[in-house]
Amino acid sequence: MNxxxxxxxxxxxxxxxxxxxxxxxxxxxxxxxALMNMAELIESNQDEILKxxxxxxxxxEEKGISDSFLDRLYLDKDRISSISNGxxxxxxxxDPVGEEIGRWQRPNGLDISRxxxxxxxxxxxxxxxxxxxxxxxxxCLKAGNAVILRGGSESFHSSNAIHxxxxxxxxxxxxxxxxxxxxxxxxxxxxxxxxxxLNGSIDVIVPRGGKSLVERVQNEAKIPVFGHLEGICHLYVxxxxxxxxxxxxxxxxxxxxxxxxxxxxxLLIDKNSDExxxxxxxxxxKDSGCEVRxxxxxxxxxxxxxxxxxxxxxTEYLEAIISVKIVxxxxxxxxxxxxxxxxxxxxxxxxDNDIAEKFMxxxxxxxxMHNTSTQFADGGEFGMGAEIGIATGRFHxxxxxxxxxxxxxxxxxxxxxxxxx
Amino acid sequence: MNxxxxxxxxxxxxxxxxxxxxxxxxxxxxxxxALMNMAELIESNQDEILKxxxxxxxxxEEKGISDSFLDRLYLDKDRISSISNGxxxxxxxxDPVGEEIGRWQRPNGLDISRxxxxxxxxxxxxxxxxxxxxxxxxxCLKAGNAVILRGGSESFHSSNAIHxxxxxxxxxxxxxxxxxxxxxxxxxxxxxxxxxxLNGSIDVIVPRGGKSLVERVQNEAKIPVFGHLEGICHLYVxxxxxxxxxxxxxxxxxxxxxxxxxxxxxLLIDKNSDExxxxxxxxxxKDSGCEVRxxxxxxxxxxxxxxxxxxxxxTEYLEAIISVKIVxxxxxxxxxxxxxxxxxxxxxxxxDNDIAEKFMxxxxxxxxMHNTSTQFADGGEFGMGAEIGIATGRFHxxxxxxxxxxxxxxxxxxxxxxxxx
Numbered sequence: 088m089n090x091x092x093x094x095x096x097x098x099x100x101x102x103x104x105x106x107x108x109x110x111x112x113x114x115x116x117x118x119x120x121a122l123m124n125m126a127e128l129i130e131s132n133q134d135e136i137l138k139x140x141x142x143x144x145x146x147x148e149e150k151g152i153s154d155s156f157l158d159r160l161y162l163d164k165d166r167i168s169s170i171s172n173g174x175x176x177x178x179x180x181x182d183p184v185g186e187e188i189g190r191w192q193r194p195n196g197l198d199i200s201r202x203x204x205x206x207x208x209x210x211x212x213x214x215x216x217x218x219x220x221x222x223x224x225x226x227c228l229k230a231g232n233a234v235i236l237r238g239g240s241e242s243f244h245s246s247n248a249i250h251x252x253x254x255x256x257x258x259x260x261x262x263x264x265x266x267x268x269x270x271x272x273x274x275x276x277x278x279x280x281x282x283x284x285l286n287g288s289i290d291v292i293v294p295r296g297g298k299s300l301v302e303r304v305q306n307e308a309k310i311p312v313f314g315h316l317e318g319i320c321h322l323y324v325x326x327x328x329x330x331x332x333x334x335x336x337x338x339x340x341x342x343x344x345x346x347x348x349x350x351x352x353x354l355l356i357d358k359n360s361d362e363x364x365x366x367x368x369x370x371x372x373k374d375s376g377c378e379v380r381x382x383x384x385x386x387x388x389x390x391x392x393x394x395x396x397x398x399x400x401x402t403e404y405l406e407a408i409i410s411v412k413i414v415x416x417x418x419x420x421x422x423x424x425x426x427x428x429x430x431x432x433x434x435x436x437x438x439d440n441d442i443a444e445k446f447m448x449x450x451x452x453x454x455x456m457h458n459t460s461t462q463f464a465d466g467g468e469f470g471m472g473a474e475i476g477i478a479t480g481r482f483h484x485x486x487x488x489x490x491x492x493x494x495x496x497x498x499x500x501x502x503x504x505x506x507x508x
Numbered sequence: 509m510n511x512x513x514x515x516x517x518x519x520x521x522x523x524x525x526x527x528x529x530x531x532x533x534x535x536x537x538x539x540x541x542a543l544m545n546m547a548e549l550i551e552s553n554q555d556e557i558l559k560x561x562x563x564x565x566x567x568x569e570e571k572g573i574s575d576s577f578l579d580r581l582y583l584d585k586d587r588i589s590s591i592s593n594g595x596x597x598x599x600x601x602x603d604p605v606g607e608e609i610g611r612w613q614r615p616n617g618l619d620i621s622r623x624x625x626x627x628x629x630x631x632x633x634x635x636x637x638x639x640x641x642x643x644x645x646x647x648c649l650k651a652g653n654a655v656i657l658r659g660g661s662e663s664f665h666s667s668n669a670i671h672x673x674x675x676x677x678x679x680x681x682x683x684x685x686x687x688x689x690x691x692x693x694x695x696x697x698x699x700x701x702x703x704x705x706l707n708g709s710i711d712v713i714v715p716r717g718g719k720s721l722v723e724r725v726q727n728e729a730k731i732p733v734f735g736h737l738e739g740i741c742h743l744y745v746x747x748x749x750x751x752x753x754x755x756x757x758x759x760x761x762x763x764x765x766x767x768x769x770x771x772x773x774x775l776l777i778d779k780n781s782d783e784x785x786x787x788x789x790x791x792x793x794k795d796s797g798c799e800v801r802x803x804x805x806x807x808x809x810x811x812x813x814x815x816x817x818x819x820x821x822x823t824e825y826l827e828a829i830i831s832v833k834i835v836x837x838x839x840x841x842x843x844x845x846x847x848x849x850x851x852x853x854x855x856x857x858x859x860d861n862d863i864a865e866k867f868m869x870x871x872x873x874x875x876x877m878h879n880t881s882t883q884f885a886d887g888g889e890f891g892m893g894a895e896i897g898i899a900t901g902r903f904h905x906x907x908x909x910x911x912x913x914x915x916x917x918x919x920x921x922x923x924x925x926x927x928x929x
Contacts, residue, residue: 108846112870185869193891197880204872206902290902311732311903332925339927425529434921447920448606449533451625459618459923468928469919470614481627481711481916482732483904495902498890499868500855502880504753506760507889 092272096280099235099268100288103208106263107233111205115182117260122178122225125256126171129221132252133167139248140217147215147241159216160242170221170249173473177225180472183491184231198501203494205231207290210281211475212304214296215239220246223295224253224267226475230493233266235289237281239296240273247271278303284310293475293488298403313488315453315479317403318348318431320461323420323446324368325437326359332458333364333436334371339460340434342375346405348477349432349464353400354411355420358384365389369411377407384413400427417442421449428452430479432464453479453486513693517701520656520689521709524629527684528654532626536603538681543599543646546677547592550642553673554588560669561638568636568662580637581663591642591670594894598646601893604912605652619922624915626652628711631702632896633725635717636660641667644716645674645688647896651914654687656710658702660717661694668692699724705731714896714909719824734909736874736900738824739769739852741882744841744867745789746858747780753879754785754857755792760881761855763796767826769898770853770885774821775832776841779805786810790832798828805834821848838863842870849873851900853885874900874907 129136140162147160189201209232211223220236227234238246250269257266270277282292282304294304294314301316322340324333340351354372356365369379369389380395392411399410400423414420417435424433434456435446447455454464466474466487474487484492550557561583568578610622630653632644641657648655659667671690679685691698703713703725715725715735722737743761745754761772775793777786790800790810801816813832820831821844835841838856845854855877856867868876875885887895887908895908905913 108872111872191891193889197884197889199890204902309730329925335925335927343928443922451529451532452918454919454921456921457923459921459926460928462928463618463921463923463926468614468618469620470612481625485916486919495906497873498875498907500875500877500880500884501864502878502884504750504756505880505884506756507764507881507883 089274089276092274092277093280095272096270096277096285099270100208100285102265103233103235103268104288106265107205107208109263110228110233110266111184111231113231113262117262118182118228118231119178121228121256121260121262122174124259125221125225125253126174128252128255129167129174129249130171133164136167136245136248136252137162137164139244142244143215143242152241156215156241159214160245162217162245166218170218173218173222174225177229177473177490180229180490182229183494188496195505196503197505200499201496202499203491204497206493206495208233208235208288209493210235210237210289210292212237212278212281212292212294212296212300213239214300215242217242217245217249219295220249220269221253222473223293223475224250226473226490227493228266230490232493233268235268235270235281237270237278243273279307282307282309295476311482312480313476313478313484313492315348315429315431315477317429318350318464318477319352319401319403319427319429320349320431320464321353321355321420321424321428321433322351322461323355323414323417323424323433323435324357324360324364325417325435325439325442326357326361327439327442328360328364328436329438330364330367334368336434336436336458336460337368338371338375340462341372341377341409342407343460343462345407347462349462350405351434351461352403352409353427354409355414355423356411357417357420358413358415362388365413372409377409380408380410382412385411403429417446421446424450424452431477432456432461434459434461453477510695510697513695513698514701516693517691517698517706520691521629521706523686524654524656524689525709527686528626528629530684531649531654531687532605532652534652534683538683539603539649539652540599542649542677542681542683543595545680546642546646546674547595549673549676550588550595550670551592554585557588557666557669557673558583558585560665563665564636564663573662577636577662580635581666583638583666587639591639594639594643595646598650598894598911601650601911603650604915609917616926617924618926621920622917623920624912625918627914627916629654629656629709630914631656631658631710631713633658633699633702633713633715633717633721634660635721636663638663638666638670640716641670641690642674643894644714644896645671647894647911648914649687651911653914654689656689656691656702658691658699664694700728703729703731716897732903733901734897734899734905734913736769736850736852736898738850739771739885739898740773740822740824740848740850741770741852741885742774742776742841742845742849742854743772743882744776744835744838744845744854744856745778745781745785746838746856746860746863747778747782748860748863749781749785749857750859751785751788755789757855757857757879757881758789759792759796761883762793762798762830763828764881764883766828768883770883771826772830772855772882773824774848775830776835776844777832778838778841779834779836783809786834793830798830801829801831803833806832809834824850838867842867845871845873852898853877853882855880855882874898
């Protein structure tokens, strides 16, 4: 371990803690003004950001990095506008800090309320997507939290250029400049230090990126993590499903964007369904360009599909492939999901409400659905505004992590001289 | 590490995980019936429990253990009745599982609700208080969680005897017997395994006991912990305080039970108060049998009190001693608390509501109070029913940890064929 880096990061942690103390009391107006400043500064300084991005792009191309990676890294005027508009949309969100989320009176006259408070300091570790610098910084700020950002090394110059204007936006509103900090090194050891919590300075880590990043974070973090490793989302088509709804939902859940975490990966079909169901559903998947891998029973009932092996049930394809299994009713569907679930999002398609309620009660996932597409697993679609990701743990945040999920709470007890007998 | 113990504990973890799956779907009636069975079984088998307790007491006395320790360990018929009555009082609590804690509609017609679910498996590590075996086991059960108990070694026989009837109570209601397990060894290595989470089987650890136990748990746990290390609770008397209220609250907050975590340890007094305030308050503390340790300014204004040193501000006395400091208004009070706080409970005494609201907004503690005694920091007093302890972290549970705080939640999305555009 490089001692200089260690000391530098410890200082960043201490500065963040201090900033978070004053930030926790910052007014909604001040935070919104800072966000507005940032949006304007990023637009008016786009040339500087594009130049930095150009440097990153050149280096990445020299390394021979994949096209999809380069596409995530790339910025142009439109993408910069959309970063600024993202900041403006966070202004529209309610400030959660101080919000009363419960209040009651006791027989002795004590008035007890529960109000939201910031969480403290949030560490965000992300891949080479420069826009996350602004999105994550702004969302944490809105909830009164200080944030320490660590972006992918290939986006180093772009992220730093964006960060510069976030800080200018803070300063123009008299908010502490250390409210949003970025790790000034691409050294991988820095990630290890963040995951250790920087001597208690960081309260929670949010990983944003693919499986290998999240896996490292979940394995090494010594502090709480809001995130999810994989989204093996299931659709279960019950015998009482409406065929038209089922077809539309399946195609949407798999094919709308096959690469997102809410995309369906496994289709479970009730063996008691009308026998026309399975071939119709599978043909419509194939017609939409999806590869279908079926269980033995499925193979018997359809032509020209590939056989699924055990690994398929635990694979998050993130592309136009789906595994299909015939199950004996909702019970077997629930137990299959129990075995292979990543606790993300699972949906049942049925016209039988009792079976739907049973499914949603018994499936242990952050999000359970009835007659709708798993691709709705998203903070924006839930009406939460921006989200920093989806969490599949059971602690604190579960499901979409929006501005409210980035808060804690405290109890306020108002008395008039009560003493405890 | 003894390999036998390791394997035995891994099995306990796996069994708990399995039990928690079926427990999460157990009906309120079944859980309440089990609690009723347990209460009756413990009363009707009190001779067996008292005999086991006698063994523990004899061994503890031979070791020359302190009287206060022996008192916590000791059971008699009355104490056994109170254990059974504690179980009955948990029956009265609302079952939180399935409770809807939010519901809204989206413009596309999706109906989204947030409902409570069990947390999973809870590990409870406690000292030699046999009653905690029943209290903690029952509270976790009510919230649909499996629990793994590890009591102090001196209460081994008593806790195991009580545990036996908890299991009989489960079985008589057809609930899984592994819903409440107890570690069958006093080996200290077992605690280390629990704190590691037993290969992912345990979701959260709750320590119940003194500072050394909690310190070990907080330092070694690799999974979330609900607890608090210390409660250095502050009272701040503002210049606009009502003297009568201040006197009553101070005496109650310190002296009602000086040994509990919600007892006040430091009294901060506004230097702008009427000059009669300080001597009156200090004399009433002394009259009540409390030792007073004052800052330099305090010493100038009163007679016969001991000088407080730096260590006093960060000491949880847990006895009839209080430190007193004169501060320059609410600002200095808040900054003193910020420096020495353990984020537990702090109270302001003032007739000025603006100052009270400022104090409660800016003090970062789980519980902040106005014109009332810090000894109200208790789940029962908050109306939550039984509590398993007080948490001072910012994650998931904060303040009293009752049955609701032992739950997580999930989102239920009800649609009618919606697909994402």
